[in-house]
Amino acid sequence: MACIARIEAWACRSPIAEPVATSFGIMRNRPAVFVRVEDDDGAFGWGEVFANWPAAGAEHRVNLLADDVAPLVLGQAADDPAALFQKLEDQLYIRALQCGEFGPFRQVVAGIDQALWDMRARREAVAVHxxxxxxxxxxxxxxxxxxxxxxxxxxxxxxxxxxxxxxxxxxxxxxxxxxxxxxxxxxxxxxxxxxxxxxxxxxxxxxxxxxxxxxxxxxxxxxxxxxxxxxxxxxxxxxxxxxxxxxxxxxxxxxxxxxxxxxxxxxxxxxxxxxxxxxxxxxxxxxxxxxxxxxxxxxxxxxxxxxxxxxxxxxxxxxxxxxxxxxxxxxxxxxxxxxxxxxxxxxxLGPGPGLGVSQLPEAVAKCITHRREVLA
Missing domain, CATH: 3.20.20.120 (Enolase-like C-terminal domain)
Incomplete structure (x- = not known):
């Protein structure tokens, strides 16, 4: 049974000419957090973590993933994302309650879950759906x-x-x-x-x-x-x-x-x-x-x-x-x-396998502001 052996996360920010306005605030750049999960067989999958708000949230979520969430994920079986999702929801509840940051913890777990399902679909050489x-x-x-x-x-x-x-x-x-x-x-x-x-x-x-x-x-x-x-x-x-x-x-x-x-x-x-x-x-x-x-x-x-x-x-x-x-x-x-x-x-839809992403495009790599890698 393959186990999760490596997690990488990148915070990226791209400048934009025209801010994006909502009724509660303005985005002055376009941020993103990407997650890559790899098992000990070398299979991998990609996910994305919500990072639009607060303005400084992208880098924070990368650190949260690496320091708080990754230690609970590494070494876990990679074949049942739904079971791991529920396990992480339970394990992280008190941490989120303690610091009042339910959103960031949930968002990090969501990105990891996407990556694990992407990994499974890539193993089966089919699209995720x-x-x-x-x-x-x-x-x-x-x-x-x-x-x-x-x-x-x-x-x-x-x-x-x-x-x-x-x-x-x-x-x-x-x-x-x-x-x-x-x-x-x-x-x-x-x-x-x-x-x-x-x-x-x-x-x-x-x-x-x-x-x-x-x-x-x-x-x-x-x-x-x-x-x-x-x-x-x-x-x-x-x-x-x-x-x-x-x-x-x-x-x-x-x-x-x-x-x-x-x-x-x-x-x-x-x-x-x-x-x-x-x-x-x-x-x-x-x-x-x-x-x-x-x-x-x-x-x-x-x-x-x-x-x-x-x-x-x-x-x-x-x-x-x-x-x-x-x-x-x-x-x-x-x-x-x-x-x-x-x-x-x-x-x-893309042809797959999985989400159809093998690596971060060069244009994205140029926008990286922070990166963390954690190994089992």
């Missing part, structure tokens, strides 16, 4: 994301030209946005769709006022109009106007099950790099479909996590769409540009 039991597919539906409402008049036509047929616009910046959303809807072509994302930017009353103003529009969804941790009663006050979406800021089977049980989310959006990896998010995606919701993976990172997210959507199935950030990101495009991957509203 096939190794996880899905029928082979060559593409999944996708939508253009990360579009600031102030830039939407320019970016939506650009995304349309790239090949997208669905778009998600960030709102929550100014009081006149309902009228601007209405104008964007009027500018869509036949068959195109529009979703909105407030990034938890409103209180319940502001969210209700906005949703009342756009309730007659055929929007795909309204994502995180209020904080993800607000009680069900607040979410229920917003229901019935526009389909509600959320999940990127929910973590753990219990919390996802509770939110699904409340029946307020029409679209459930766990992020494979923030919590769960394949092991956790696959279970949540299947539970969402069983509950009558649509699984739409959240992702706003670099190239390895995007590939993993696409493989996960191909595994879960259903009518969901892959989130593809259309803001400039060299750490994503080094693994394959968006324009080369999108066709007629669909994202083309």
């Amino acid at each position: 096939v190794m996880l039991g899905a029928s082979p597919v060559i593409r999944v539906p996708a939508y253009a994301s990360g579009i600031h409402i102030d830039a939407a008049d320019r970016v939506i036509p650009e995304a349309r030209d790239t090949g997208f047929r669905a778009f998600k616009v960030k709102v929550g910046f100014s009081p006149d946005e309902a009228a601007r959303v209405r104008a964007l809807m009027d500018g869509l072509n036949s068959g195109e769709q529009l979703a909105l994302d407030a990034n938890q930017g409103w209180d319940t009353e502001k969210a209700k006022t906005f949703l009342d103003a756009v309730a007659d529009l055929p929007l795909m969804w309204m994502e995180e109009p209020i904080r993800a941790d607000m009680p069900a009663s607040d979410w229920h006050r917003l229901a019935g106007r526009v389909p509600l979406a959320g999940g990127e800021n929910i973590a753990g089977f219990a919390d996802f099950s509770a939110r699904l049980g409340e029946g307020v989310l029409s679209f459930v959006q766990p992020d494979i790099a923030k919590w769960g990896g394949f092991s956790g998010c696959l279970a949540v995606g299947r539970a969402a479909l069983s509950a009558g919701a649509t699984y739409c993976p959240h992702f706003l990172g670099a190239g390895i996590g995007l590939r993993a997210s696409a493989e996960l959507l191909a595994t879960v199935g259903g009518p969901g769409l892959l989130e593809v950030d259309v803001n400039p990101n060299p750490l994503r495009d080094a693994f394959g540009t968006v324009r080369d991957s999108i066709e007629d509203g669909h994202w083309r």
Whole structure:
């Protein structure tokens, strides 16, 4: 039985000409954390750890992986990622509680889980979604994301030209946005769709006022109009106007099950790099479909996590769409540009094996700010 013998992690930062703004903060560069796990037979796999926030988070997560998590992973069997995922969730709980850093620990474990499933699929010489039991597919539906409402008049036509047929616009910046959303809807072509994302930017009353103003529009969804941790009663006050979406800021089977049980989310959006990896998010995606919701993976990172997210959507199935950030990101495009991957509203999956990544591209290597390696 092969055991995990080596873990490497890289923090990378790529400069960008135009910052990426949300209702709660601005990204002034594009960070990423990549993880490579190798067993004592020389097999390896890749994963990605969420590192967008806080601004200094990428380097911290590399150190957290090397100093706190890797000692619990090295020497463990490499053939059952789901079992190791649950073991790490249990073992790291008190550490995360002690320092109040549940997010970073969960994100590191998510990256390791992706890498272990990638390793298994590479051993079997198949794509990850096939190794996880899905029928082979060559593409999944996708939508253009990360579009600031102030830039939407320019970016939506650009995304349309790239090949997208669905778009998600960030709102929550100014009081006149309902009228601007209405104008964007009027500018869509036949068959195109529009979703909105407030990034938890409103209180319940502001969210209700906005949703009342756009309730007659055929929007795909309204994502995180209020904080993800607000009680069900607040979410229920917003229901019935526009389909509600959320999940990127929910973590753990219990919390996802509770939110699904409340029946307020029409679209459930766990992020494979923030919590769960394949092991956790696959279970949540299947539970969402069983509950009558649509699984739409959240992702706003670099190239390895995007590939993993696409493989996960191909595994879960259903009518969901892959989130593809259309803001400039060299750490994503080094693994394959968006324009080369999108066709007629669909994202083309790589041929594998696994996630189809053998090494970090040269363009990514030039952006490394920190690296750690830990051996058994």
